[in-house]
Amino acid sequence: LxxxxxxxxxxxxxxxxxxxxxxxxxxxxxxxxxxAVAWATEDHTGDFDKIDDRLDRLTARLVKLEERIESRVDPARVVRAKSLNAKVTQLEGTGCGTHDFQCGGSDPQCVGLLLVCDGIKDCRNGADEATCQVPLKTGDVFEGHRVFDRCTRRQPEVFNFEITAIQTRTAFNAYARVRANLVMEYDDGVVDGHSSLPLTGLYSFGTHKVVFTPPEDDRLGLSCEFDGANFDRCVGRTKRDSGETCAKFIFTKKH
Ligand SMILES: [Ca+2]
The missing domain is CATH 1.20.5 (Single alpha-helices involved in coiled-coils or other helix-helix interfaces)
Structure with missing residues (x-):
């Protein structure tokens, strides 16, 4: 007490x-x-711009570093690794919509397909402007082998298409106009035949896919999709108007 x-x-x-x-x-x-209130109410646009610039510079350095590493590795192995990566992405899904391009890398981002190769960097890693050369040239011949065919009239086991022209300046820079000639030898059980059909289509830089408009009145269109790494092989699909795939072929470049 x-x-x-x-x-x-x-x-x-x-x-x-x-x-x-x-x-x-x-x-x-x-x-x-x-x-704190004063800092929060101040205009920090300049600070964010500086951070953005720094990030851009770091990304550019990283891309250069990747290029240097890749230049020291066997190019065929790089293509195989990228093809494998593309296969995994295809199985897992890109997380983007059907009209989007996935920027890839460790910073996944979706940008509209029309923004690919338009000359303005939309992906933070610049991937949308990184590969803007058409991987096809006049004279290329691709030979397709049938996987299944539930719709074509002639049911060819093998057929070719030869690229006859490429035009890169189109209304949309994201696409190149492609002309080709489709050639098939067939035996429909009654007669042996030979067909040659001119094709016109568009190559999309965003999807690495060339889509030909239907050359005949059966309204069957043909597309061939590359994996974005190996441009000597594409998966061909014949589609009905409804969008259903009714025939599939694997195309490989002959020359
Ligand atoms: Ca762009």
């Missing part, structure tokens, strides 16, 4: 000191809060 009364006797002074300390602490808190 004695100790308790001594403490009680000294308490007015202690309370004054504590009060002053609380006042000081409160003042510091208020000042810090005001500083």
């Amino acid at each position: 004695a100790v308790s009364s001594r403490t009680a006797a000294a308490s007015p002074c202690n309370r004054l000191i504590r009060h002053r300390q609380n006042m000081k602490g409160g003042t510091i808190t208020v000042v810090l809060l005001l500083a």
Whole structure:
């Protein structure tokens, strides 16, 4: 009890000191809060631009580093690794819509297909402007082998298409116009025949796919999709108007 009364006797002074300390602490808190509010209300567009610039510079350095590493590795192995990666992505899904391009890398991002190869960097990693050369040239011949065919009139086991012209300047830079000649030898059980049909289509830089419009009145269109790494092989699909795939072929470049 004695100790308790001594403490009680000294308490007015202690309370004054504590009060002053609380006042000081409160003042510091208020000042810090005001500083935070002032920072938050200031225009920091310039700061964000600087960070963006730095990120761009770092990304460019990283891309150069990747190129240097790739240049030291056997190019065929790089293509095989990229093809495998494309296969995995195809199985897992890109996470983007059908009209989107997946920027890839460690920073997944979707941008519209029409923005690919339009001359403006839309992907943070610049992937949408990285590969803007048509991987086909006049004279290329692709030979297709049937996987299944439930719809074509002639049911060819093998047929070819030869690229006859490429035009890169189109209304949309994301596409190149492609002309080809489809050649097939067939035996429909009654007669052996030979057909040659001119094809016109578009190659999409975003999907690495060339889509030919239907050359005949059966309205069957043909597309051939590359995996984005190996441009000597594409998966051909014949589709009905409804979009259903009714025939599939694997095409490989002969020359
Ligand atoms: Ca772009």
